[in-house]
Amino acid sequence: MKVVINLNNEKETVAVIGAGSWGTALALVLADNEHSIQLWTRNEEQKDEINHDHTNQKYLPGINLPELITAYTSLEDALNGIETVVLAVPTKAIRQTLREIIKFQMQPLTFVHVSKGIEPDSLLRISEMIDEEIPKRILKDIVVLSGPSHAEEVSLRHPTTVAVSSKNMEAAEKIQDLFMNQNFRVYTNPDLIGVEIGGALKNIIALAAGISDGLGYGDNAKAALITRGLAEISRLGTKMGANPLTFSGLAGIGDLIVTCTSVHSRNWRAGNMLGKGQKLEDVLNNMGMVVEGVRTTKAAYQLAHKYNCRMPITEILHHILFNDVNAKEAGEQLMARLKTNEMEDLVDILSEQMEQL
Numbered sequence: 116m117k118v119v120i121n122l123n124n125e126k127e128t129v130a131v132i133g134a135g136s137w138g139t140a141l142a143l144v145l146a147d148n149e150h151s152i153q154l155w156t157r158n159e160e161q162k163d164e165i166n167h168d169h170t171n172q173k174y175l176p177g178i179n180l181p182e183l184i185t186a187y188t189s190l191e192d193a194l195n196g197i198e199t200v201v202l203a204v205p206t207k208a209i210r211q212t213l214r215e216i217i218k219f220q221m222q223p224l225t226f227v228h229v230s231k232g233i234e235p236d237s238l239l240r241i242s243e244m245i246d247e248e249i250p251k252r253i254l255k256d257i258v259v260l261s262g263p264s265h266a267e268e269v270s271l272r273h274p275t276t277v278a279v280s281s282k283n284m285e286a287a288e289k290i291q292d293l294f295m296n297q298n299f300r301v302y303t304n305p306d307l308i309g310v311e312i313g314g315a316l317k318n319i320i321a322l323a324a325g326i327s328d329g330l331g332y333g334d335n336a337k338a339a340l341i342t343r344g345l346a347e348i349s350r351l352g353t354k355m356g357a358n359p360l361t362f363s364g365l366a367g368i369g370d371l372i373v374t375c376t377s378v379h380s381r382n383w384r385a386g387n388m389l390g391k392g393q394k395l396e397d398v399l400n401n402m403g404m405v406v407e408g409v410r411t412t413k414a415a416y417q418l419a420h421k422y423n424c425r426m427p428i429t430e431i432l433h434h435i436l437f438n439d440v441n442a443k444e445a446g447e448q449l450m451a452r453l454k455t456n457e458m459e460d461l462v463d464i465l466s467e468q469m470e471q472l
Contacts, residue, residue: 126149127199128153129197130152130193130199131145131152131153132201132203133156134154134156135203136267137203137229138203138229139154139171139174139180140266140270141229142154142180142184142201143181143269144269144294145293146183146184147181152185153187154187154193155186155190155194159188161173162187166185175270194220197224198224198225200216200224200225201227202226202229203229205405206233206241207232207410209228209241209248210244213249217249217253221253222253223253223255224254225256225257225289226254226256226258227259227279228242228257228259228260229260230407231411232315232407232410233312233411233415235410235417236417238414241259245257256283257281257286258279258287259280259281259307259310259311259314260294261278261279261313261366262275262278262369262370263275263369263373264277265373267379274298275300276300277301277302278301279291280304280305280366284303284305291303302364304361304364310361312351312352312357313352313367313371315414315415316351316411317344317371317374318374318382319344319415319428319429319432320345320371321380321383321386322383322436323340325380325387325389326390326432326446327386327446329386329442330390330442332446341371341375343427345367345368347425347426351419355422381405381406382406382407384402385402385406385408388401390442395436412433415429416430416433427449431445431448
């Protein structure tokens with residue numbers, strides 16, 4: 116095990132809600148910084164394994180967890196005495212989890228959300244969902260943590276860098292201090308919208324990259340998908356009020372690269388299976404973990420229409436996922452679109468910025 120240098124001397128007890136791979140890995144980072152962690156899981160057997168064996172073999176096989184991590188199946192017990200709560204549940208479970216929390220929570224909380232998605236139909240980002248569900252009397256701050264970070268590598272204490280953002284930058288800086296050590300470097304970014312949008316939409320492009328690899332198209336095609344995918348993310352994000360520079364940072368191109376190119380990426384793996392001819396329902400059943408990109412594709416498709424934003428990769432992927440369009444034929448349609456100028460994207464983004472001034 117690497118020796119961890121704690122860069123922050125203040126200790127806190129933190130609740131981590133969700134004991135999947137990412138929630139457990141972040142709990143480990145916090146425990147390395149000598150914070151006490153109250154980790155919530157729905158599963159009684161998982162709770163017993165974490166508390167007695169100090170492992171979570173289903174999600175992080177072979178990783179020993181520090182004794183500072185204590186698991187609970189009672190949400191109320193996990194939040195007892197807490198000021199900071201890390202939300203590490205899938206996007207589709209966010210609202211229900213928050214509704215359970217407010218049944219008993221009386222003290223103000225800072226919510227740190229680490230999931231990456233957008234809610235279909237409402238088209239809300241996760242911070243907006245939290246703001247909608249949590250009464251003002253117990254909502255102190257909302258912080259998002261995002262960036263290129265596979266749980267498997269974080270748990271091995273491999274070098275990782277992420278970004279945190281909030282409307283209240285003092286809150287973002289506090290969370291930066293809470294997590295940061297020499298293995299897990301945390302940057303602040305004032306662009307809350309951009310950090311959330313980059314983290315959510317990169318999963319769509321990762322699905323497409325996985326499909327491309329499953330079809331055997333090689334590196335040229337994947338590089339094109341990543342590059343043009345970033346253009347789509349930047350176009351929509353800018354229309355939604357994000358700073359386009361955010362998409363050249365950790366929450367943009369950084370997260371996009373790692374999610375599109377790594378076998379750790381569940382979105383890439385799901386896309387790869389789709390490219391090899393498996394049906395979406397079978398892929399999701401075989402994954403055993405939530406594939407956020409599927410749900411986010413639906414939301415992004417709706418957002419593209421709402422903002423009149425060109426998103427051809429997202430549109431094609433939506434047809435593959437929800438209209439049973441053949442992946443190979445969809446790729447051919449993508450390549451056969453009318454010719455255009457690559458710099459049009461830059462012009463569009465600059466125009467959006469000028470309109471916002």
